Amino acid sequence: MELKPLHITNAQLIDGDTPRPGSLLVAGGRIAAIDPAELPEGTETVDAKGQWLAPGIIDLGVFATDKPAFHFGGITRAALMPDNGPLDGAGLVERAAKGGKPDLWVHPLAAATKGLAGKELAEIGLMKQAGARAIATGRGRIADSGVMRRVLAYAASLGLVTIIHAEDEGLTTGAVATDGEMATRLGLASAPAIAETIAIARDLALVEETGAPVHFRQVTTARGLDLIRAAKAKGLPVLCGITPAHLMLSDTAIGDFRTFARLSPPLRSEDDRHACLAAIADGTIDILASGHDPRGPEDKRLPFAEALPGMAGAETLLALGLGLVRDGHVSPGRLFELLAGTPACLLGVDAGKLAVGKEADLILVNDATPWQVDAKKMAAWAGNTPFDGMPVQGRATMMWKGGQRIR
Amino acid sequence: MTSAKTRPASDYPPGGDAFRHRHLIGIAQLTPWEISYVLDAAEEWVDMNRSGAAKHDDRLAGLTIINAFFENSTRTLLSFEIAGKRLGADVVNMHAAQSSVKKGETLIDTAMTLNAMRADAMVIRHGSSGAVQLIADKVDCPVLNAGDGRHEHPTQALLDALTIRRRKGRVEGLTIAICGDVLHSRVARSNILALTLLGNEVRVVAPPTLTPPAIERMHVRVFTDMDEGLHDADVVMMLRLQNERMDGAYLPSAREYHALYGLTPKRLEKAKPDAIVMHPGPMNRGVEIDSSVADDPLRSTITEQVEMGVAVRMACLDILTRRKRGVVGWN
Numbered sequence: 001m002e003l004k005p006l007h008i009t010n011a012q013l014i015d016g017d018t019p020r021p022g023s024l025l026v027a028g029g030r031i032a033a034i035d036p037a038e039l040p041e042g043t044e045t046v047d048a049k050g051q052w053l054a055p056g057i058i059d060l061g062v063f064a065t066d067k068p069a070f071h072f073g074g075i076t077r078a079a080l081m082p083d084n085g086p087l088d089g090a091g092l093v094e095r096a097a098k099g100g101k102p103d104l105w106v107h108p109l110a111a112a113t114k115g116l117a118g119k120e121l122a123e124i125g126l127m128k129q130a131g132a133r134a135i136a137t138g139r140g141r142i143a144d145s146g147v148m149r150r151v152l153a154y155a156a157s158l159g160l161v162t163i164i165h166a167e168d169e170g171l172t173t174g175a176v177a178t179d180g181e182m183a184t185r186l187g188l189a190s191a192p193a194i195a196e197t198i199a200i201a202r203d204l205a206l207v208e209e210t211g212a213p214v215h216f217r218q219v220t221t222a223r224g225l226d227l228i229r230a231a232k233a234k235g236l237p238v239l240c241g242i243t244p245a246h247l248m249l250s251d252t253a254i255g256d257f258r259t260f261a262r263l264s265p266p267l268r269s270e271d272d273r274h275a276c277l278a279a280i281a282d283g284t285i286d287i288l289a290s291g292h293d294p295r296g297p298e299d300k301r302l303p304f305a306e307a308l309p310g311m312a313g314a315e316t317l318l319a320l321g322l323g324l325v326r327d328g329h330v331s332p333g334r335l336f337e338l339l340a341g342t343p344a345c346l347l348g349v350d351a352g353k354l355a356v357g358k359e360a361d362l363i364l365v366n367d368a369t370p371w372q373v374d375a376k377k378m379a380a381w382a383g384n385t386p387f388d389g390m391p392v393q394g395r396a397t398m399m400w401k402g403g404q405r406i407r
Numbered sequence: 408m409t410s411a412k413t414r415p416a417s418d419y420p421p422g423g424d425a426f427r428h429r430h431l432i433g434i435a436q437l438t439p440w441e442i443s444y445v446l447d448a449a450e451e452w453v454d455m456n457r458s459g460a461a462k463h464d465d466r467l468a469g470l471t472i473i474n475a476f477f478e479n480s481t482r483t484l485l486s487f488e489i490a491g492k493r494l495g496a497d498v499v500n501m502h503a504a505q506s507s508v509k510k511g512e513t514l515i516d517t518a519m520t521l522n523a524m525r526a527d528a529m530v531i532r533h534g535s536s537g538a539v540q541l542i543a544d545k546v547d548c549p550v551l552n553a554g555d556g557r558h559e560h561p562t563q564a565l566l567d568a569l570t571i572r573r574r575k576g577r578v579e580g581l582t583i584a585i586c587g588d589v590l591h592s593r594v595a596r597s598n599i600l601a602l603t604l605l606g607n608e609v610r611v612v613a614p615p616t617l618t619p620p621a622i623e624r625m626h627v628r629v630f631t632d633m634d635e636g637l638h639d640a641d642v643v644m645m646l647r648l649q650n651e652r653m654d655g656a657y658l659p660s661a662r663e664y665h666a667l668y669g670l671t672p673k674r675l676e677k678a679k680p681d682a683i684v685m686h687p688g689p690m691n692r693g694v695e696i697d698s699s700v701a702d703d704p705l706r707s708t709i710t711e712q713v714e715m716g717v718a719v720r721m722a723c724l725d726i727l728t729r730r731k732r733g734v735v736g737w738n
Contacts (some may be wrong), residue, residue, distance in 0.1 A: 179620035185435070187536040187557030187596055190620060257537030301515055303535035305556070 003029060003403050005040045011048035011364070015354040017333040019052050026360040029402040033356060048364055051397060054336050055353050056361035058343035059314060060241060061136070061163065061217050062292040065099040065106055069292065069314040069380035071407055074396030076361040078104065078292075078314075079347060082111035083138045088122040090130035097131035103406045107347050109136040109163055112151045118142040121154060128158055133347040136163035136217070139264060141199055143169050149206050156212035161239075161346050163215045166199035166224065167191075167265055176305045178266045182251040188304060193268055197223040204231050204238065213237035215346055219285070220246040220265050222275030229284045239346060241287035243313055244320035245386055247276050253386055259300045259307035260375070261386040263291075266309075280338070281329045287346070288324075288338040290317040294382035312380040315373075316387050322367050322394035332367075360403040367394040413447040422736020426726050430543045430550040433559035434600040442601060446569045446578075448722035449715065456493070456718060465495035470527035470728060472496045475517070476553070477503040478534040482688060482713065483553050483563075487530045490720035496527070514538060515545055522546040527731055528724060531555075536593075549727040551720075557593050562723060563687055564597035566715040568605065570708050571642055573715075574683050579606040584636050584678070585627075586612040586668065587646030587695050590619050590657075594687045595646055599625050612636030614668065616657045633668050637677040644685045645670055648695050661694050670696045675706070683708050 006026040012019035015034065025036040025043070056076025063081050070078055078100070085092050088111035096108040110132035114120045124135055135155050141164060142148040155162045175191035177183035183190035200216060204227060207214050219225055219240040231238045245263055250270040253261040261267060268276075279285045293310030300307050321339060324330050330338065336353075344352025351359040373390045375383035399406045419425040425444045428436060456462055472491040476484050484500060491498035501521070514533070518541075521529060528549045531539045536556030543550035554560040572578040583602050589595040589611050602609050603626045611622055612630045623629055630636030637643060653661045670684065684696075684706045692698045701707050729737035 181621045181624035184619040184621050185596070185625065187555075187559070187593060189557075192620070257540060301541075303514065303533065303538040303541055303556070305535050305537075 005032070005043040006360075006400070006403060007036070007039055007043045007045045008048055008053055008362070009045055010050060011053035012050060013354055014052055014054040014332055014336050017331045019332055024053060024354065024362075026362075026400070026403045029360055029404070031354065031356055031358050031360050034354065046398070052332070052365040052367055053354070054363055054365055055340040055351065056363050056399065056401065057318060057339045058347070058349070058352055059292065059317065060287050060289045060343040060346065061109070062290060062314065063310065064292065064294055065096075065104070066292060066294055066314060066380050067100055067104050069294070069312065069378065070104055071399065072379040072396075073290070073314040073316070074318050074363040074365065074399060075314055076104065076363070076399065076401050077107060077349065077351065079107045079109050079133065079343070081138060082109050082116060082136050086111045086116045086138065087127075088114050088116065090123060090126040093127045093132045094130040102404065103401050105401070107131075107133040107349070109134050111135070112137050112155070112162060113142060113147065116140075118144060118147060121151060124155055124160065125158055128160060132160070133349070134161045134163055134215070137165050139165060140169065141165050141167060145202060145206070148203065149210060152206055152212035152214065153210045156210060161213045161215050163217050164203055166196050166203065166216050166219065168195040168198040171195035171198070176262060176266065177254060178251050178268050180251055180269055182254060186254065186257060186304070188254075193221045193272060194223065196221045196265060197227065200224050200227045204236065207231070207236050207238060211237070214239070215287070216240040217289070218242055218246065218265060218291070220268050220276060221272045225275055225279040225284055229279070232284070239286040239342065240284070241289050242276055242280065242285050243289055243291040244317060245291070245311060245313070246273065247280065247324070248320060249273070249386055254304070257304040258386070259302065259304055260311065260384045260388065262304060262307050262309050263311060263386070264309035277329055280324065286338070286342045288317070288321055288335070289343070290314045292380070294380045295384045296382045300384050310384065311386055312378060312382055312384050315379055316385060316392065318365065318396060319371070319392035319394045320387070323392065326393070360400055362400045363396045364398040365394060366397050369393065369395050371395060413450050414443065419444055423730065423738065429727075431561055431723055431727060432540050432543060432550070432552050434561050434564050434597045434604070435559065437604070439604050442565065442568065442605065445565055445719065445722050445726065446572060448726060449565070449569055449718040452718040452721040453715065456714070462493055463495065464493065466725065466732070467491065467494035467496035467728060470496045470731070471525065472498045472528045472530065472724065473521050473524070473526040474498065474500045474530045474553075475521060476501065476532045477514075477538070478532050478554070480532055480553070483532065486713070486716045487553060487720050490717050490724055493717070494721055494724055496724070514541065518542040518545050522548070528728055548731070551723055551727065554593055557591055557596065559597045560593040561597050562716070562720055563594050564601040565723070566712055566719040567598055567644065567685060567687075568601055569715045569719055570685065570712050571683070573711070574708060575641060578602070581641040582608045582610070582639060583642040583644060584610045584612050584640040585644045585646065586633065586636065586670070588617045588648050588652055589613045589622065589646065590617040591649065591652070592646050598644065599627055603627065610636050610640070612668070614658060617652070633674060634677050637674060640678040640682055642683055642685065643670065643675065643678055645696050647687060647689065648691055665694050669694060670700050672697065672699055675700055682706065685709065685712060687712070
């Protein structure tokens with residue numbers, strides 16, 4: 001089936017720092033021209049009515065292939081964490097990669113070690129051939145520094161980035177919150193925020209030694225971000241990311257034992273939250289992702305310490321990101337670098353920005369539409385959002401994957 | 408022994424406004440006058456409990472109270488059971504050990520089952536912080552927290568406040584040292600909240616490995632040296648040290664703990680000459696407290712605390728079931 005060329009007119013293009021009026025031509029599933037002078041025969045036209053036209057979101061690091069939630073959130077590609085399965089063999093990776101096609105592309109992140117046990121190298125090369133775009137340590141880190149060093153060197157030789165979870169298990173074992181007044185008042189076992197610093201420091205030393213590119217999926221503390229900043233200044237191949245939760249919420253959100261706010265890493269102090277906002281503004285943080293991890297009542301309607309960590313974040317990612325724009329932390333162009341451009345580079349996919357020749361993964365965004373987050377009415381298969389009840393603004397109104405209209 | 412004077416009823420807001428809570432989950436939700444109201448109510452039950460043969464009042468006759476204990480307990484369970492029975496209620500005990508309950512996954516289902524049996528009040532103990540609140544949100548009857556994880560144990564704090572008030576004539580303006588495993592102690596958290604709220608200087612005396620992070624944010628002074636922490640204290644409140652804390656992870660040994668933090672007669676001399684010694688029980692004699700201190704009738708309030716426990720729990724059960732019983736002014 002041959003797709004008709006598509007002309008999206010009257011749009012505000014997000015291809016620079018600020019939206020600018022323009023139009024975009026799609027042909028053969030790719031972006032054929034920006035502000036085209038002439039149109040091929042039989043071109044279909046869509047009037048964007050002044051809405052933003054932006055690259056589809058590439059959500060780096062989700063824990064479930066939850067298509068309704070991704071489509072609601074304007075997410076056209078999702079990089080799937082290896083924890084369910086775990087994804088430590090070529091067959092599993094190949095199947096996971098087919099999980100969303102044609103209207104959602106899933107990029108599996110291969111388990112760095114067999115069974116994610118942190119002991120033996122997984123078949124990273126075969127998984128790459130099967131479609132893995134990067135490798136990941138999963139929900140935890142690799143405790144053994146020797147294993148980690150070998151993983152980094154091996155993955156780097158295959159041209160793959162290693163995606164790291166940074167928490168020192170010696171400090172965090174049994175902990176469900178960050179040390180502080182909140183955890184103490186609630187009587188919850190907690191760990192100091194430096195659990196993150198220690199883990200990042202070790203892995204940065206290994207990066208310096210091996211030259212391997214890494215991405216710290218979530219850096220959530222002032223001291224962790226300082227380390228990343230210094231590493232980047234040295235020219236190390238380091239990226240880091242965050243979810244909106246650590247930018248918008250601090251550990252006060254776990255008050256009344258709200259298990260929807262039980263996350264990994266746990267919500268931090270207000271000082272750390274402000275450090276995260278500063279780091280997203282100054283460019284230290286490279287990627288904004290949802291960490292989408294839908295969990296039903298069987299995992300969440302439990303005493304806090306027995307509930308599992310994680311949040312359903314795909315639907316709120318764009319709206320909360322637009323909040324960062326409105327609050328003056330990032331420009332619209334930079335927001336879509338955080339949401340799409342940089343994740344595309346990390347995964348090595350030919351998408352993530354509005355440029356001629358890129359795959360036509362596009363979303364129209366009405367940046368002003370007000371709506372309210374409602375845990376009971378989520379498109380995700382579970383509504384475990386820590387933002388329940390929060391009024392937000394902005395959502396994806398139309399979406400194309402490879403030039404094909406999805407909604 | 409001084410018996411503190413109770414306030415006249417006219418000092419409190421009328422009817423249900425004197426205690427505006429459906430449940431008793433923690434001290435954190437209470438105001439100073441609500442605490443005082445419970446203590447005054449408990450004084451009456453102390454008198455009745457001491458009055459000889461007829462320790463019975465049938466105001467809760469026909470009501471069913473379920474004591475659901477998901478964590479082992481002897482004295483708290485017994486105390487609640489006696490309190491309920493002295494008020495004439497039908498008291499049923501459910502021990503986790505005797506039931507099919509394991510943990511978390513069935514907690515809400517268990518609560519719904521108990522709720523369907525139409526309990527008129529539930530007393531719940533659970534090993535996980537926040538578990539009692541979780542149950543209270545799902546059931547139709549008043550819920551009393553008999554201890555949830557490290558979070559709160561409100562009736563213990565109330566009975567301790569009553570004990571102090573009776574011994575010292577007041578429970579304000581005193582210097583109170585809470586000593587021992589504060590990190591893992593719900594008794595410590597509830598007592599810190601109650602005693603600071605009532606206007607006392609509260610100190611926490613513990614080894615650094617057993618001091619909760621940011622505890623000074625709960626308006627206490629922190630000491631790691633026992634002698635300094637006890638200096639001029641009016642009340643020395645000891646906490647139980649669980650055996651599993653002494654295996655090297657938190658403390659090197661019981662012997663060393665006793666040497667540094669055990670309450671000996673000599674150490675007690677640092678406190679005021681009339682300082683009282685409290686312990687929620689059960690005690691590890693020779694570890695956190697010497698027998699000669701624990702058994703000194705002039706200093707130790709340990710058995711009195713047990714006695715006050717029954718009275719305070721009677722007061723709580725009475726107050727929380729007033730709406731159900733249609734007491735005038737409580738709706």
